[in-house]
Amino acid sequence: MIDALLDLLSGLSLLAGVAFAVIGGVGLLRMPDFYTRLHAASITDTLGVGLIVLGLILQAGWTLVTVKLLLILAFLWFTGPVATHALARAALADPDQPDPLLHREPPPSKP
């Protein structure tokens, strides 16, 4: 009984994770410029990865595999922002990149 419940939860979690990863990929294609694409990619980075790892943890139970999965999650969540930040900074420093605010309609509400 409890096994079936765990299987169900883990399956739902894996499905949701895959859905978020796909949405992130769709966003990558739909977004108009480099900076907005970064935002779409970070969906795959955070909730996509997180839910997939959660689903795998529910399959693994209280074993060393779970510890390793949590370590993978921690490393991904620590290195992801660093890579994103490096990309964004490189793009801002590159004079060939278009203005990051090209697609802004109204001005920002505060300075």
Add this chain to the structure above:
Amino acid sequence: MLHALLLWVFCFGLWLLLSGYFDAPLLLAFGALSCALVVFVGWRAEVIDPEEKPLRLRLNPSFIAYWPWLLWQIVLANLDVAKRIIDPKLPISPTLITLKPSQRGDLGRVIYANSITLTPGTVTTALKGDTLQVHALTREGADALLEGDMDRRVSRLEGGG
């Protein structure tokens, strides 16, 4: 010296968890030796950080309360950005803003900047002196950051202790 010792304990704990060998003396000794080698190389390369006080920060109760809150914010932001991607009209309004973070230490600022980047919809693009430059996917996201709720929470976590 204390930092080197802590680094060794951390390395060996990680080695134990990743290897899964708990009762093979020879292999355990090899593991301990290789961790000692890592600490030695780190000491020679002068990358064992003497400034920060990681233990004091970790004992602070708001430090523990911060991570579940951040996780919840990440989930909310994910749902928001996912909804905007699926929306046929693609309702985005990219904005570049400058923030003045109120954290004192380097570690606090880095935690704040990384938290911003980790949350979908906002990316820290520059951290210069005491200002942060943030690119936000929507004006609502930028306004939420300007309100400074996350900033106050990170400051609190480095304050008390």
